[in-house]
Amino acid sequence: MKKLLAILFVLIWANYSFAQTTTWKDDPDHSKLTFIVTHRGFSSIFGLFQKFDASVTSSKPDFSDAVFELSTDVASINTEVKMRDDHLRSPDFFNVAKYPTMTFKSTSIVNTTGMKNRFRITGDLTMHGITKSVTMDLWFRGTVDDAMPQKTKVGFQLTGVISRVDFGIGPNDPFDISTEVMIKADGEFFKTQPQH
Template sequence: MKKYEQLIKRAFAMVLLVCLASTVATAQQTWKADPNHSKITFMITHSGISDILGLFQQFDATISAAQPNFSDAAFTLTINAASINTEVKKRDDHLRSADFFDVEKFPELTFSSTGIEAAGENRYKLSGNLTIHGVTKPVTMDLWYRGTNENPNNNSQTAGFQLTGVIKRSDFGIGPKFPAPMLSDEVRIQADGEFIRQ
């Protein structure tokens, strides 16, 4: 009888250990964007004949995921609208004005993912809610998980991602005084980032 009870206790202990190991293996992990190795850029066509590039210099981005391939990843992003930079001060000041981003009234752009679907090896379709100029719209972008390696500077893991997609500025009320022949309605987005595990 005692041997039987001992066997039951051992079996229970093993099941408990397996459950604990499984829980640890699938625990949510948080990753923060490394500002020195991350960039959010956009491209818009001017007068139908040239592309103008710009970026946002101040932002915070976070990933929460349990799977090592980030197939269950959730993304959040907050951008300082006033940090827009197209390398022309006069144009940047105009973009900050009420004609475009109206940064005094709407100081932040935000994105919060709502779903992620596989689209090939380490490729995903990332859906979420994007808020610009006080308007929130659902968007779907292409996400490429580029891999993970050890960061020699802080002995932590770093994961790389690239996010690309196209949005329409008219959906968010950006620059309504400037028609598509002057400034394209479609704006191409590309975000490249290194995320450090916390």
């Protein structure tokens, strides 16, 4: 009987440990959400969103079951040209007065290449009042113990291409502004309290 109880205890403990989920929050000083569009077919315009919150939850050290969530203040868009940024905030493009927030939540993560720490991540992207499923590439860049401040951190890079016209943003004119938008997000995340 004692042996059976001991086995049951080990099984319960193992299941409890495996189910333990850790949440990681972005370090805003070392994270960036950027994009690139092409103007008139030959000039690349770079921009970024200066205000966003991102988190990752995972129960595996290789993050193969990770769930990513992002919330972005669209009005924080910055392409280093005020007139252009004001136009992007207007109803001609993002219409930030009506749609102030852009969100993303992943729905699946798969290692399709066989390469360590490389994934294809799919999730629901909502902007301009429209939600679409998008798939991008994710690189888990590793874990480090940061001494200043004393926290464990992980790094990720997300890259991919989305279509702005799928979300009703801007004119459907690929000559003036490319309909394809290249996305690149780099982030450092620090560990918060584990959840059970």
